[in-house]
Amino acid sequence: MEITVKVNGADRTADVEPRMLLAHLIREQFGLTGTHMGCDTTSCGACTVLLDGKPVKSCTVFGVQADGREVTTVEGLMQDGQLHPIQAAFKEEHGLQCGFCTPGMMLTGSVLLAEHPNPTDEQVRWAISGQICRCTGYMNIVNAIQAAGRTMSESKQDAEASVA
Amino acid sequence: MATEAEEIRGIGHRVRRKEDDRFIRGAGNYIDDIHLPGMLHMAILRSPFAHAKINSVDGSRAQELEGVIAVVTGELMAQHNLAWMPTLSGDTEAVLATDKVRFQGQEVAAVIATDPYIAKDALELIDVDYDPLGVVINPEQAAAADAPLIRDEKEGQADNHIYHWESGDKEATDAAFAQADRVVSLDTFYPRSHPSPLETCGCLADVNPATGQATIYMTSQAPQLIRTVFALVAGLPEEKIRIVSPDIGGGFGNKVPVYPGYVVATAASLLLGHPVKWIEDRTENLISTGFARDFWMHGEVALKEDGTMTGLRVSLDADEGAFYADAQPSKFKVGLFHIVSGSYDLPAAHVVADGYYTNKAPGGVAYRCSFRVTEASYMIERLVQNAAYEIGMDPADFRKKNFIEKDQFPYKSATGFEYDSGDYHGAMELALEKVGYEQLRKEQAEAREQGRLIGIGLASFTEVVGAGPHKDYDILGIKMNDGAELRVHPTGKAHLKISSQTQGQGHETTFAQIVAEELGIQPEDIKVTHGDSDDTPYGLGTYASRSTPTVGAATAMVSRKLADKARKLAAHLLEVSEEDVELAKGRFTVKGAPDKAVTIQDVAFAAYTNFPDGMEAGLEGVAYYDPPNLTFPFGTYAVVVEVDADTGQWKVNRMVAVDDCGVRINPMVVEGQIHGGLCEGFGIAAMEQITFDEEGNCIGANFLDYLLPTAWETPRFELGETVTPSPHHPIGAKGVGESATVGSPAAFVNAVIDALWPLGVRNIDMPLTSAKVWEAIQAAKAGAAAG
Numbered sequence: 001m002e003i004t005v006k007v008n009g010a011d012r013t014a015d016v017e018p019r020m021l022l023a024h025l026i027r028e029q030f031g032l033t034g035t036h037m038g039c040d041t042t043s044c045g046a047c048t049v050l051l052d053g054k055p056v057k058s059c060t061v062f063g064v065q066a067d068g069r070e071v072t073t074v075e076g077l078m079q080d081g082q083l084h085p086i087q088a089a090f091k092e093e094h095g096l097q098c099g100f101c102t103p104g105m106m107l108t109g110s111v112l113l114a115e116h117p118n119p120t121d122e123q124v125r126w127a128i129s130g131q132i133c134r135c136t137g138y139m140n141i142v143n144a145i146q147a148a149g150r151t152m153s154e155s156k157q158d159a160e161a162s163v164a
Numbered sequence: 165m166a167t168e169a170e171e172i173r174g175i176g177h178r179v180r181r182k183e184d185d186r187f188i189r190g191a192g193n194y195i196d197d198i199h200l201p202g203m204l205h206m207a208i209l210r211s212p213f214a215h216a217k218i219n220s221v222d223g224s225r226a227q228e229l230e231g232v233i234a235v236v237t238g239e240l241m242a243q244h245n246l247a248w249m250p251t252l253s254g255d256t257e258a259v260l261a262t263d264k265v266r267f268q269g270q271e272v273a274a275v276i277a278t279d280p281y282i283a284k285d286a287l288e289l290i291d292v293d294y295d296p297l298g299v300v301i302n303p304e305q306a307a308a309a310d311a312p313l314i315r316d317e318k319e320g321q322a323d324n325h326i327y328h329w330e331s332g333d334k335e336a337t338d339a340a341f342a343q344a345d346r347v348v349s350l351d352t353f354y355p356r357s358h359p360s361p362l363e364t365c366g367c368l369a370d371v372n373p374a375t376g377q378a379t380i381y382m383t384s385q386a387p388q389l390i391r392t393v394f395a396l397v398a399g400l401p402e403e404k405i406r407i408v409s410p411d412i413g414g415g416f417g418n419k420v421p422v423y424p425g426y427v428v429a430t431a432a433s434l435l436l437g438h439p440v441k442w443i444e445d446r447t448e449n450l451i452s453t454g455f456a457r458d459f460w461m462h463g464e465v466a467l468k469e470d471g472t473m474t475g476l477r478v479s480l481d482a483d484e485g486a487f488y489a490d491a492q493p494s495k496f497k498v499g500l501f502h503i504v505s506g507s508y509d510l511p512a513a514h515v516v517a518d519g520y521y522t523n524k525a526p527g528g529v530a531y532r533c534s535f536r537v538t539e540a541s542y543m544i545e546r547l548v549q550n551a552a553y554e555i556g557m558d559p560a561d562f563r564k565k566n567f568i569e570k571d572q573f574p575y576k577s578a579t580g581f582e583y584d585s586g587d588y589h590g591a592m593e594l595a596l597e598k599v600g601y602e603q604l605r606k607e608q609a610e611a612r613e614q615g616r617l618i619g620i621g622l623a624s625f626t627e628v629v630g631a632g633p634h635k636d637y638d639i640l641g642i643k644m645n646d647g648a649e650l651r652v653h654p655t656g657k658a659h660l661k662i663s664s665q666t667q668g669q670g671h672e673t674t675f676a677q678i679v680a681e682e683l684g685i686q687p688e689d690i691k692v693t694h695g696d697s698d699d700t701p702y703g704l705g706t707y708a709s710r711s712t713p714t715v716g717a718a719t720a721m722v723s724r725k726l727a728d729k730a731r732k733l734a735a736h737l738l739e740v741s742e743e744d745v746e747l748a749k750g751r752f753t754v755k756g757a758p759d760k761a762v763t764i765q766d767v768a769f770a771a772y773t774n775f776p777d778g779m780e781a782g783l784e785g786v787a788y789y790d791p792p793n794l795t796f797p798f799g800t801y802a803v804v805v806e807v808d809a810d811t812g813q814w815k816v817n818r819m820v821a822v823d824d825c826g827v828r829i830n831p832m833v834v835e836g837q838i839h840g841g842l843c844e845g846f847g848i849a850a851m852e853q854i855t856f857d858e859e860g861n862c863i864g865a866n867f868l869d870y871l872l873p874t875a876w877e878t879p880r881f882e883l884g885e886t887v888t889p890s891p892h893h894p895i896g897a898k899g900v901g902e903s904a905t906v907g908s909p910a911a912f913v914n915a916v917i918d919a920l921w922p923l924g925v926r927n928i929d930m931p932l933t934s935a936k937v938w939e940a941i942q943a944a945k946a947g948a949a950a951g
Contacts, residue, residue: 012286017281019281019748020193020281027196027197027588032190032191033190033194033196033197034189034190034191035190035636036194036196036362036363036413037196037364038363038364038413038446039445039446039447039867040447040866041446041865041867041868042866043866044362044446044867046362059735062269073190073191074190075189075190077190078189083188083189083530086190087189088188090184090188091180091181091185091188092180093186094180094181094832094833094835094836095671096184096188097413097414097668097670097836097837097840098361098362098363098411098414098667098668099183099184099186099187099188099192099411099668100194100361100362100363100412100413100414101188101362102188102846103190104833106188108498121880122363124875125875125876126875126876127876128874128875129874129875129876131874131875132362132867132874133362133875134360134361134362134414134416134840134844134872135414135668135836135840135845136836136839136840136843137839137841137842137844137881138839138843138874138875138878139839139880139881140839141875142875
């Protein structure tokens with residue numbers, strides 16, 4: 001089947017088998033290998049991407065289900081050559097070790113922050129509770145997401161101040 | 165010349181990690197991210213039975229599927245003498261089964277196809293005729309007189325017993341028990357768990373038929389060692405084998421062994437003349453690769469009435485699975501389990517271990533265990549808490565009474581270890597203070613009056629890492645030296661190549677910090693190469709917390725070699741004698757005239773442009789470290805839980821971890837390692853478990869059954885540190901990667917047992933699921949009612 005998916009802002013077409021998983025479509029056809037596969041059973045969340053702005057586990061979505069829709073992967077987090085605040089915060093707060101879960105964690109974190117700019121520890125933990133990290137014990141992932149929230153709130157205030 | 169230098173971010177600095185720049189962009193390069201032209205894909209057919217005779221394997225229907233290039237059977241591998249391979253423990257292991265299958269998930273055949281989906285489709289078209297046999301799933305069954313013989317192909321193997329091993333002094337220990345006022349014992353099972361790195365295992369084998377050059381990208385924690393193993397096993401010339409460990413998505417010991425998939429993919433690439441990629445799925449990873457623990461343990465301690473421990477006896481049965489494939493380098497059969505006397509001054513100890521074959525997956529040393537120190541630490545820390553209660557003492561006081569004292573180091577243990585340094589009282593006091601121990605005991609008493617079950621658990625572990633000294637450690641005869649190679653470029657930037665490999669530990673940053681400390685080159689100006697056997701010095705890899713103790717030492721040594729030459733160059737530039745030059749933080753100054761100075765950058769340039777007559781150009785070197793002893797990290801962990809008596813659910817209210825791993829190179833990275841280990845320790849204590857039904861079906865074969873802690877269940881960790889440097893390590897560091905998985909499971913379990921002790925509960929085997937805790941409470945209540 002031929003499908004068209006808007007990936008990180010650009011339309012991409014592909015001819016795929018109906019059974020091809022979205023994760024494989026992204027990795028193999030679109031060549032975006034920042035999306036990782038960890039478990040095949042929707043348990044670990046390493047394959048998390050945003051489908052129309054919402055986190056989904058791309059190992060349990062067919063590629064054809066993304067036809068005509070918008071997909072954001074970790075490669076789409078940077079804007080105008082600048083790191084997204086959540087990317088900077090993951091480095092600054094040591095929110096990653098092996099890096100395998102990191103793309104999914106950052107994407108979910110970015111969606112959480114859009115809804116809750118200053119989330120509590122519990123809010124962050126609930127938001128990422130569908131994703132597994134084997135390295136960090138989550139402490140610094142939570143710290144990183146909260147730190148990114150503070151950065152984004154500050155820059156928003158700065159922007160508003162400069163407009164005023 | 166020299167200007168006022170900025171602070172050198174060497175040892176002790178929380179330097180942000182250099183490797184993160186690629187990971188946060190999704191630009192890591194993990195095994196499945198690598199594509200080569202003409203690459204084929206391999207999938208493996210695995211046994212549905214735990215024990216069955218194979219009558220035939222027929223791949224003809226699979227071969228007919230469009231896109232299938234080849235079907236590889238055990239018979240084909242046998243033609244190339246590759247149906248079996250040696251294990252790291254001196255046993256043999258089937259690559260692809262020929263005679264019979266010995267565990268569920270064992271490799272039976274492989275399909276090579278143009279597409280991974282087609283390869284998996286084709287597996288269903290392979291016809292295997294099995295005759296199921298009787299199944300053995302634990303040591304007790306394995307030892308039964310009428311047990312099915314699992315390793316019937318091994319000459320001289322008449323039963324399922326693998327080894328009997330002893331450590332310590334039996335006579336002295338028996339005497340201690342004969343004279344004891346009290347003996348307290350504990351039977352406990354440390355269940356089978358699995359490291360489950362988030363990335364599964366895999367490889368991409370690329371054998372060039374024209375040149376014979378074999379490049380194998382592999383999820384390996386030990387690329388140089390694997391190169392030698394491949395040369396020895398497959399008879400390939402070692403210079404034509406290149407093992408590359410790309411970015412690795414977590415290891416925890418799971419990625420040390422050589423798995424059949426690596427061997428089959430390499431053989432297939434050789435035979436087909438195409439690169440062949442094999443990536444496990446999660447179920448394959450859980451049912452066939454290096455598991456952990458599975459120890460049935462009995463421990464008993466001899467006591468004086470005042471609470472002094474005078475002797476320790478431990479016996480255990482180890483469930484090794486179908487092949488004895490422990491990935492551990494010591495001459496001791498159960499790794500370093502004989503560290504079981506732990507942090508205590510025990511004059512006599514005796515350990516007896518027996519290993520058994522069962523119809524379960526092989527590969528028993530994994531999961532952040534420092535070669536079975538996890539099991540040992542769990543045993544002794546559970547035992548001392550029970551002993552304290554039985555004798556009527558507070559478990560903190562009991563430990564303090566029995567600790568090895570600070571001035572007893574170096575301390576020779578009853579089982580032969582020489583502990584390098586320690587301050588067990590110091591770590592304990594800090595942990596008790598941080599958690600508010602005295603106040604907690606008061607709150608616990610009040611809560612008990614209200615019918616609430618609060619528990620406080622301690623564990624004062626001693627780790628042993630940094631394998632290892634020549635006399636006791638080697639792999640296939642290769643001694644455990646590790647190397648570091650350092651080159652300073654003319655502009656004063658540097659390139660460090662190390663023999664250990666990172667799976668998330670941050671070596672690209674922390675090892676650069678060691679060079680920074682020694683030579684004064686900033687860590688961001690030092691490129692660190694690792695994981696490529698063609699481009700790094702020899703070494704035996706990253707596992708058992710050995711990178712800092714071994715490669716960290718080699719890095720300091722090679723830096724000091726270069727510093728010696730740099731000092732000569734500086735003397736030449738400053739026109740003084742070498743004895744008058746001092747090096748500190750990248751500046752070479754003249755004694756008594758601190759204004760007269762050159763920088764390491766000046767010196768590096770001179771090494772290629774302006775060196776004295778008779779001196780060789782360049783500023784580079786290599787060093788290999790031969791560890792004189794192991795290092796002994798330690799700490800005290802304190803856990804506070806509340807147990808719901810009606811449901812058996814328990815919740816961690818506090819988790820305080822005080823670690824002493826000697827000098828900390830990068831405190832941020834060390835704390836991250838401890839966080840991760842504590843989380844995995846919590847998972848092991850609370851939920852992680854692989855079991856088998858009576859037919860040997862693996863339960864725990866995916867992440868729906870094998871439960872891992874998420875952010876929601878995982879406790880918040882409060883860390884503390886003391887610093888007792890290792891006296892024999894060049895920078896006083898000890899290694900820290902596994903301290904928290906060694907120390908924390910006992911602390912969690914002790915806390916739950918502490919809560920339930922007044923009810924009469926003495927033991928619950930991990931994982932402490934709500935159901936098991938509830939059952940233990942019910943059984944204790946029933947026992948009390950009956951009593």
